[in-house]
Amino acid sequence: MAATIPPGAAADTGRNGRTGGLGRGRAVADADERATSRTLTDRNVAALARIAAGHAPRRRSCDDRSVPAVARVEPLVTARAVRGPFDYLLPDGCDVGSVVEIPFGRQRLRGVITELAERSEHRLKAPSAVLDVSLPPELVRLALWMADDVVSTRARCLELLLPPDGVGERIRLWAERAGEAAVDPAADDPDAERYPGVRLTANQRALLDRLPGWTGDDLQALRRLEGRGLVTIEPRGHGRRPDHVALGAAAGAPVLNPDQLLAVQRLEDALRGAGGTPGPGEDRFLLHGVTGSGKTEVYLQAAQRALAMGRTALVLVPEIALTPQTVARFRSRLGETVAVLHSGLSKGERRDEWWRLRRGEARICVGPMSTVFAPVSDLGLVIVDEEHDSAYKQDGDPRYDARRVAAWRARENGAVLVVGSATPRPESWNALRRIGLPRRADGGEMPAVRLVDVRGIRTVLQREVHQALTDARKAIVLLNRRGWATWLECADCGHSWECPNCDVSLVLHRGSGVLRCHHCGHVEHPPRQCPACGSVSVGQHGLGTEQLADHLPGHVFRLDADVRDRSGVLQRFQEADHGILVGTQMIAKGHDFPDVELGVVVDADATLRFPDFRSQERTFQLVAQLAGRAGRGGGPSGARASVLVQTRSPEDRALRHAARHDAHGFLVEELERRRQLDYPPFSTLVRVMCEHEDEDRAQAAASVLRERMPEGTLGPVPVFRRQGRFRRQLLLKAAHRGSAVAAVRAAVESVVGTPGARGLVLAVEVDPR
């Protein structure tokens, strides 16, 4: 979500929170009313409890200098123009991180206390309620840092760190034996009467036997026993657990090979040193292990060590649906202490997992990027698996990079940071201490990769590639475009089918029978004839995964963003005796299938064609990762798997290194090239996109902004229209990240308040991917 500026927001509400003051009675009454008029959620329960205990927000003298009496509160609103913090009276028992409800203009808003102060120059109101959720102070600092670091707002960042709003604890009835029934028979005498002196039916006896427990369907029967004083029943919080995250078979730990042992040892040493004062960068590692080298096992054992030392751990994976194996392995080995947080959970499940972490009941959190915000204390270890994956970069505002946040949290807590990959980013290669796993864990060989020159070849698959696919028992085929055909064109007049909201072609999806825009989701019926000339010969161009699946021999499993049950497809492929898995880059992510003999890249040049300084890096990663899925689990005696890469640029540097599994050679050259061209990691890029439904206004805003941006800013450059908005891009390449980001923030904020900014969307991205 980017910043839209509500007209006049700053002028209307900006300072209201700092003026006037409601008396204590009013504030309490309000909290009370709200609490009783709704269902009991966390916030209301907390407010009631405080009022009952006489802890209502108390008015204090503002010139009492010895104790903080003022809470600086950041209201949780999305508008960029509302910028806190605002001063309120500090309620008893509140501290930095407390979440309160505040009167704000005519509204009541949730807000987070970000600072305390001794006094304020304003007459202050009291918060109308204190909610029973609070953030650890570390996470408040994180939100404030992040807002600056990615040019977002504090409110948006704080919101990311809080558990879902509006869902309370789930309450169920809990029953226990009482009175005479509570007396246990002598344990060593199996013939003893179980409930001496109590007359019971067989059913009632069975019921008592299963207690203590939730009442469930037996409530009525239990109530009768309660009436006889044999059972007590009381409401209790009943945690929601994300049970659909597979626990997996409780596999034992394999014996580590010498490389893995060394890696775990180094991490353990760092864990022992962590929390002390290690030298700069001493506790930040890159685990560079070839594909299939057993990195997960190293993470697991390092995490076990951290837990044993009384610390907590975070484990980030790129996407949960694609990495069920990793999560399952952590859960089966470490058990209940593992929490999962991700968007696939229900609100209630997320709330309960959040609280398990906050209370310290769970001490390790595994999951996708948002896991980096898990509210653990005593953080000892932060792991980022497949660190090269661009899924770690958030699309909407705040456009944070989970890897950067991971590094921040590790530093802030004196924790050890480990990022791992077979194809690390140049940034990590340059900055971190390297631990290598140079061999496959199963002792097998890396697959042989061959580049297949397809210049002049008109078929989708070169003959030899097709033959190899026919012969292979199990294969994986990569094509990074989904749909059936990526564009349609009238063979007679050249008319093409474009999205009405975006300047892009519509993609034909034959399975669902529609033309679809991949940028805004617009759909329409596929044409029978050309609307411009009436011709019925409409050409289909650009091969997508859907059509490719049709070209492949044998049993085909397709995996791309159009497929709903992605983990199901992966599982079925895994269990199948033979077949081909075809799909976009998601088939190349960390999967561990034991018996894939062949990997094929259909169009290796697709990523190379992108006009982007990262195109080589991406191509290398994609091809090397795809190659890494083949030949696993074969062991030293297994037949060597092969990988065929179709390309029109067989001399390309990235492809040649990928074919040799030579990440080291690729990175050394790539870093040298970046140094010469002054690209990241030797500089920082900041991109600002100015978007408006009106093209002139997008251009005008971009020009004004450009004037205020630091010297050297390039643009405005038109970028294709998207979701009905014209776009202009400004790009800054800067030597010093901090000052560049600060300058861009100042420029953006200076435009945001102005009348010309109406309807303008500004999307700032630091280190665009």
Ligand SMILES: Nc1ncnc2c1ncn2[C@@H]1O[C@H](COP(=O)(O)OP(=O)(O)OP(=O)(O)O)[C@@H](O)[C@H]1O
């Ligand atoms: N010491 C070991 N002995 C035998 N097998 C092992 C050992 N360590 C790991 N394995 C197995 O090796 C396989 C590959 O491990 P893992 O998936 O962790 O590799 P990886 O390094 O993460 O690879 P990728 O980068 O391709 O995702 C798994 O099936 C794992 O169970």
Ligand SMILES: [Zn+2]
């Ligand atoms: Zn569109």
